[in-house]
Amino acid sequence: AAGVIQSPRHLIKEKRETATLKCYPIPRHDTVYWYQQGPGQDPQFLISFYEKMQSDKGSIPDRFSAQQFSDYHSELNMSSLELGDSALYFCASSPRLHARPYFGPGTRLTVT
Amino acid sequence: AQKVTQAQTEISVVEKEDVTLDCVYETRDTTYYLFWYKQPPSGELVFLIRRNSFDEQNEISGRYSWNFQKSTSSFNFTITASQVVDSAVYFCALGITQGGSEKLVFGKGMKLTVNP
Numbered sequence: 001a002a003g004v005i006q007s008p009r010h011l012i013k014e015k016r017e018t019a020t021l022k023c024y025p026i027p028r029h030d031t032v033y034w035y036q037q038g039p040g041q042d043p044q045f046l047i048s049f050y051e052k053m054q055s056d057k058g059s060i061p062d063r064f065s066a067q068q069f070s071d072y073h074s075e076l077n078m079s080s081l082e083l084g085d086s087a088l089y090f091c092a093s094s095p096r097l098h099a100r101p102y103f104g105p106g107t108r109l110t111v112t
Numbered sequence: 113a114q115k116v117t118q119a120q121t122e123i124s125v126v127e128k129e130d131v132t133l134d135c136v137y138e139t140r141d142t143t144y145y146l147f148w149y150k151q152p153p154s155g156e157l158v159f160l161i162r163r164n165s166f167d168e169q170n171e172i173s174g175r176y177s178w179n180f181q182k183s184t185s186s187f188n189f190t191i192t193a194s195q196v197v198d199s200a201v202y203f204c205a206l207g208i209t210q211g212g213s214e215k216l217v218f219g220k221g222m223k224l225t226v227n228p
Contacts, residue, residue, distance in 0.1 A: 031213050033215065033216075043216070044218075050213050056210045094214065098214065100147070103157045106156060
């Protein structure tokens with residue numbers, strides 16, 4: 001069965017640089033979520049999209065922005081990177097309201 | 113406020129021991145979902161179970177079992193006859209429906225080490 005695809009899987013950036021993480025949901029899934037998991041921490045909800053519109057927002061820094069495109073893939077853009085942005089970023093998708101989210105493998109971002 | 117508490121941060125057991133991971137949640141919503149995820153050292157989040165707030169039946173899947181008690185707001189997870197491959201961080205999470213999505217609030221996680 002198809003799974004959520006995240007790219008890249010690993011990314012190394014320097015402070016103040018920009019990073020773009022991509023998420024390709026499972027086919028026919030219209031909802032996408034982004035979570036950030038710092039080292040030794042639990043995943044924290046960042047933002048979600050339903051039918052290409054932002055549906056909910058968590059503790060997402062203003063330096064981050066995200067969108068969902070017409071083909072339902074989503075991108076998380078992160079600017080002016082800081083050391084504290086080093087984390088595992090998960091994307092998840094779900095097929096409808098009240099359906100469980102399916103998590104991707106994550107993108108490990110390291111900021112040096 | 114929505115909150116998940118996993119009081120145990122780390123447990124170490126010897127193979128074949130049974131181990132129970134505690135999870136207590138807080139929410140004012142009447143409809144919600146409870147989850148358990150396993151995160152091995154490789155980092156991915158492995159889905160184990162999703163239970164809605166109206167279904168208090170306990171569930172068993174192989175060596176895994178879950179006990180959901182609304183009266184105590186708990187959703188505990190038991191691994192029977194633990195194995196080394198069970199070593200991982202386990203997260204309990206609360207699913208909250210808002211708008212068109214269901215975001216998850218995770219507990220802090222519990223690191224389980226199963227020694228041979």
